[in-house]
Amino acid sequence: SGADLNGKAVQNACIKIRERLAKLAAEISQSEAEQVQFEDSMVSTANGHSWTFPDLVQRAYMARVQLWDSGFYKTPEIHYDQVNHLGRPFFYYAYGAAVSEVAIDTLTGEMKVLRADILHDVGQSINPAIDIGQIEGGFVQGMGWLTTEELYWQPHGPHAGRLFTHAPSTYKIPTSVDIPHIFNVKLFNNQNQADTIYRSKAVGEPPFMLALSVFSAIRQAVQAAIPEKTPLVLNAPATAEEILRAIAIGRGQALAARPQAKM
Numbered sequence: 519s520g521a522d523l524n525g526k527a528v529q530n531a532c533i534k535i536r537e538r539l540a541k542l543a544a545e546i547s548q549s550e551a552e553q554v555q556f557e558d559s560m561v562s563t564a565n566g567h568s569w570t571f572p573d574l575v576q577r578a579y580m581a582r583v584q585l586w587d588s589g590f591y592k593t594p595e596i597h598y599d600q601v602n603h604l605g606r607p608f609f610y611y612a613y614g615a616a617v618s619e620v621a622i623d624t625l626t627g628e629m630k631v632l633r634a635d636i637l638h639d640v641g642q643s644i645n646p647a648i649d650i651g652q653i654e655g656g657f658v659q660g661m662g663w664l665t666t667e668e669l670y671w672q673p674h675g676p677h678a679g680r681l682f683t684h685a686p687s688t689y690k691i692p693t694s695v696d697i698p699h700i701f702n703v704k705l706f707n708n709q710n711q712a713d714t715i716y717r718s719k720a721v722g723e724p725p726f727m728l729a730l731s732v733f734s735a736i737r738q739a740v741q742a743a744i745p746e747k748t749p750l751v752l753n754a755p756a757t758a759e760e761i762l763r764a765i766a767i768g769r770g771q772a773l774a775a776r777p778q779a780k781m
Contacts, residue, residue, distance in 0.1 A: 519722065521644060522609075523591060525715040531589030538585075542578050543569070610712040612719050614638035616657065616728035618698070620735040624743045627762030629665060631732055633700035638728070641710035641719035650703050653725040660729025662692040665736070668755050736761065744768030 536556065544551040547567035555562050562568040569577070578585060598605035619633040636657060640649045667689060672680040683689040709717040736756045743765050744750065752764040 519720045521715050521718060522720055523593070526591035527589040529589065529715065530591055531587040534587040534589070535585060538583050539574055539578055542581060542583055543567070543574060546577070610710055610714070610719065612639050612641075612721065612724040613706070614653075614725060614728050616731040618729075618731040618735045620732060620739055622736065622739045622743070622761055624765055627758035627760070627765070629736060629739075629756065629758065629761055631661065631696070631698045631735075633702075634698040634731070635702045636725070636728055637704050637706050638721070638725055639706040639708065639719060640721045641708065641714065642717040643705055643707060644716050644718045646705055649705060649721045652721045653703050653728075654697075654701065656721075656723060656725030657728050658692050658697060660726040661696065661732050662690075663726070664729055664733040664754050665756050666690040666692060666696075668757055740764050740768065 537551070539561070540551045540554040540556075543549075543554045543561055543563055547563040547565055549563040549565045549567070553564035556571070559571045560568055561571055561574045575585065593609050596606055596609055598607040614637065616634060616636045618631060618635075620629055620631050622629045634657065636653060638649075638653050640653075643649050668683065669689075670682040672678055672682065710719050733754060733756060737750065737752050740752055740761060741750050745768070748768045750764060751767060753760055
């Protein structure tokens with residue numbers, strides 16, 4: 519989103535400066551500003567004149583042509599009717615696909631993500647290394663949301679409603695040991711149809727949802743551990759406790775009541 523918003527504002531300012539430079543080049547060469555070309559660090563006109571870009575900038579400076587500007591950008595074409603739920607809330611969409619492989623321990627409920635393969639749409643990537651890092655981070659964050667990050671509140675008493683899982687000491691976020699041993703990420707390199715910087719796409723949050731493949735894999739693993747065609751009940755986040763509970767229920771075993779937090 520930084521490239522989308524701030525980048526387009528910078529582009530807006532640069533276009534204004536470029537137009538002034540083109541006008542100067544046209545005046546010097548007695549040609550049309552619309553026919554001035556900026557390419558490969560050169561500036562050329564339709565009637566054969568050319569300068570290096572630094573040379574033209576120096577000429578502009580000496581001619582007291584403004585070489586700075588401000589730019590502004592707001593995302594176009596977005597609107598939404600909150601009452602009728604109609605409109606265009608987003609300028610464009612990003613797409614992705616993920617396949618995950620997990621293993622579960624049917625005696626303890628422990629789960630491990632063995633492998634994840636991701637293909638994600640970033641438009642025409644500006645920096646593939648940063649985009650891949652964002653995808654990996656978003657996916658692992660999503661894994662935490664769906665497998666370990668369970669919230670507990672005090673249900674009764676004078677502190678009813680108090681959140682117990684309020685810090686990393688009580689709220690289990692994923693760490694480096696939770697990253698899949700095999701973790702493949704590829705970019706679907708395809709120009710964004712919307713007018714963005716270099717036709718790229720923002721990639722901060724969309725990969726978060728690809729972790730749904732982990733939860734789906736856990737469901738299939740639990741289903742394989744209980745009698746065939748037995749209805750499966752697995753709640754998110756699929757903690758070790760929840761996985762063990764789902765297996766026990768699926769096998770028709772007696773299950774102790776879920777403990778309640780108390781002060």
